[in-house]
Amino acid sequence: MSQITPSIKVLIAGGSGFLGISxxxxxxxxGASVVIVSRTPPKVTxxxxxxxxxxxxxxxxSEELNGATALVNLAGRTVDCIKSxxxxxxxxxxxxxxxxxxxxxxxxxxxxxxxxxxxxxxHIYGDPPRDVCTESSAFGYGLAPTVGRAWEEALRAGVLPxxxxxxxxxxxxxxxxxxxxxxxxxxxxxxxxxxxxxxxxSGRQGMSWxxxxxxxxxxxxxxxxxxMQGAYIASSPGPxxxxxxxxxxxxxxxxxxxxxxxxxxxxxxxxxxxxxxPELALYGRYVVSQRxxxxxxxxxxxxxxxxxxxxxxxxxxx
Numbered sequence: 001m002s003q004i005t006p007s008i009k010v011l012i013a014g015g016s017g018f019l020g021i022s023x024x025x026x027x028x029x030x031g032a033s034v035v036i037v038s039r040t041p042p043k044v045t046x047x048x049x050x051x052x053x054x055x056x057x058x059x060x061x062s063e064e065l066n067g068a069t070a071l072v073n074l075a076g077r078t079v080d081c082i083k084s085x086x087x088x089x090x091x092x093x094x095x096x097x098x099x100x101x102x103x104x105x106x107x108x109x110x111x112x113x114x115x116x117x118x119x120x121x122x123h124i125y126g127d128p129p130r131d132v133c134t135e136s137s138a139f140g141y142g143l144a145p146t147v148g149r150a151w152e153e154a155l156r157a158g159v160l161p162x163x164x165x166x167x168x169x170x171x172x173x174x175x176x177x178x179x180x181x182x183x184x185x186x187x188x189x190x191x192x193x194x195x196x197x198x199x200x201x202s203g204r205q206g207m208s209w210x211x212x213x214x215x216x217x218x219x220x221x222x223x224x225x226x227x228m229q230g231a232y233i234a235s236s237p238g239p240x241x242x243x244x245x246x247x248x249x250x251x252x253x254x255x256x257x258x259x260x261x262x263x264x265x266x267x268x269x270x271x272x273x274x275x276x277x278p279e280l281a282l283y284g285r286y287v288v289s290q291r292x293x294x295x296x297x298x299x300x301x302x303x304x305x306x307x308x309x310x311x312x313x314x315x316x317x318x
Contacts, residue, residue, distance in 0.1 A: 009033040009068045014075025016042040026216035055098040062105035068113040070223040095151045103158020115164045117222045118155045122171040124148030127283040134290040166222040171235035175212030198258035203243030206286035208235045211301035233289035252308035
């Protein structure tokens with residue numbers, strides 16, 4: 001597998017959020033030149049260039065693609081919201097339109113990047129209560145699977161004939177707060193510290209997750225490894241139930257108790273207090289990548305306990 005070198009330039013579309021900033025730090029740390037293209041500037045500064053776009057129309061930002069080594073597309077409105085008709089429309093359009101305009105922009109430059117790494121969602125498989133899904137599993141039914149399919153179809157329509165493309169169907173990415181949020185943990189850690197980190201609903205729903213270090217390493221590999229092609233599940237090999245996830249989270253933050261949350265409590269609290277979709281907590285899925293196992297990708301954090309300890313334990317004194 002090839003390695004990142006200082007001559008590599010990576011454009012991250014939709015890179016101002018938690019995952020984009022984490023990836024930008026990682027790639028810059030390997031010596032790559034990083035350009036973040038986003039609707040809004042990142043809340044933090046770092047060793048990267050920032051360019052503004054609206055996510056749907058061509059502009060001067062497309063010049064950054066000329067001579068780039070890779071395009072990484074993370075653009076899309078957060079799903080951590082109440083699923084009103086307007087929000088559902090924005091969730092779909094923000095993904096499809098940004099992917100579509102990236103495909104148009106690639107056709108305006110003389111030297112487009114040879115590889116396109118595209119974010120997708122592990123929720124494309126729906127919410128099967130017990131089945132463990134792999135890349136070959138059937139897609140699910142509902143908003144998220146519909147958005148996932150449309151997102152991936154937009155990539156297939158936009159990618160250049162000679163361009164290598166990698167789709168990463170991503171689960172919850174857990175990571176540190178660098179001033180741009182800390183992903184899935186942002187909602188859960190305070191609840192656990194307040195003694196509210198018990199099981200949610202039945203507690204049997206699947207929680208598939210990946211440590212940000214492994215997510216960044218996987219994207220780096222997709223950029224540099226010419227053998228990677230097509231769709232992969234981006235998730236650790238150790239998915240757990242919601243009950244186990246919350247138990248390990250309480251352990252990591254030192255919370256002695258965790259009161260359970262019944263479905264009616266989640267439906268009221270999510271909508272009126274957290275202003276989010278209760279189904280994000282009440283449903284879930286178990287996903288594992290068969291392709292990454294076959295291609296011998298080694299996770300640094302394959303198990304949840306070590307991942308949470310790395311992210312949440314107090315730093316050791318110098």
